[in-house]
Amino acid sequence: MTTFSTEAILTALLLTFLAGISTGLGSLVALIPRASGNKFIAGALGLSAGVMIYVSFLDLIPMALESIAETNPGRTGNLWVTLAFFGGIALIALIDFFIPDAENPHELHQINALAEMERDHAAHPRNRQHMKRMGIMLALTIGIHNFPEGMATFIAALDSPDVAIPIVIAIAIHNIPEGISVSIPVYEATGSHKKAIWFSVLSGLAEPAGAIIGFLFLLPLWTPMVNSLLLAAVAGVMVYISIDELLPSAERYGHHHIAITGVIAGMAVMAASLIVL
Numbered sequence: 001m002t003t004f005s006t007e008a009i010l011t012a013l014l015l016t017f018l019a020g021i022s023t024g025l026g027s028l029v030a031l032i033p034r035a036s037g038n039k040f041i042a043g044a045l046g047l048s049a050g051v052m053i054y055v056s057f058l059d060l061i062p063m064a065l066e067s068i069a070e071t072n073p074g075r076t077g078n079l080w081v082t083l084a085f086f087g088g089i090a091l092i093a094l095i096d097f098f099i100p101d102a103e104n105p106h107e108l109h110q111i112n113a114l115a116e117m118e119r120d121h122a123a124h125p126r127n128r129q130h131m132k133r134m135g136i137m138l139a140l141t142i143g144i145h146n147f148p149e150g151m152a153t154f155i156a157a158l159d160s161p162d163v164a165i166p167i168v169i170a171i172a173i174h175n176i177p178e179g180i181s182v183s184i185p186v187y188e189a190t191g192s193h194k195k196a197i198w199f200s201v202l203s204g205l206a207e208p209a210g211a212i213i214g215f216l217f218l219l220p221l222w223t224p225m226v227n228s229l230l231l232a233a234v235a236g237v238m239v240y241i242s243i244d245e246l247l248p249s250a251e252r253y254g255h256h257h258i259a260i261t262g263v264i265a266g267m268a269v270m271a272a273s274l275i276v277l
Helices: 006-021 023-031 038-068 075-097 114-123 125-159 161-190 193-204 206-221 224-252 256-276
Strands: none
Touching: 006 023, 006 125, 006 161, 006 193, 006 206, 023 161, 023 193, 038 075, 038 161, 038 224, 038 256, 075 224, 125 161, 125 206, 125 224, 161 193, 161 256, 193 206, 206 224, 224 256
């Protein structure tokens, strides 16, 4: 069984916590009337997708293959890594499947409809309770999505902190729009900046919760084989998030070329960091 130092575990938990609370940054948009930054968000989401896709295929999968070769060399090891990769995709896809589209944070009509919701609220004060419920349900469902992301971040950080830092930044960027989608309905319903920020931050705390679960249940079982399978599954989760959420999100902000430039820039930044580090 592989053992990890206390410092390595605490560092992994800290990085996961930082990624999770970034949803609170999105909630700050609720404090800015008619905030607009579509170009920035499109580029940032594209950059996040570029980082995740590049690190999944060019770092996590090779690391998984290298780790599993210690116990299962050749085609057998490759088969296990492949199954784990698609298993990670199946896990996050299954979570999506069981959450209704109307309350799924991966269905981006919520963010796109924020301005329309604000107008509806002004015209129909009775919609406040509905918007409050929407905000609470979004916080809950985003928390469900963030749980496996937190576990993935923790595993990556535990295996290689240098690789984990760009991953943490990428996840933090993609958590910001999720914070927006929670905070604005809550703010419009309650008029409270504090409640808007609190619900957003609370949804992000599912990520460190996922890390703690990983710490409690996975570390006692940690072996090169487990390490390899988890890295491959993490890669699958990240690729799915990039394709299902980040890239469509970036496109829907209406700046295609900025989004694509962000993707390429994210890959370039990740490539450079892997070479330098």
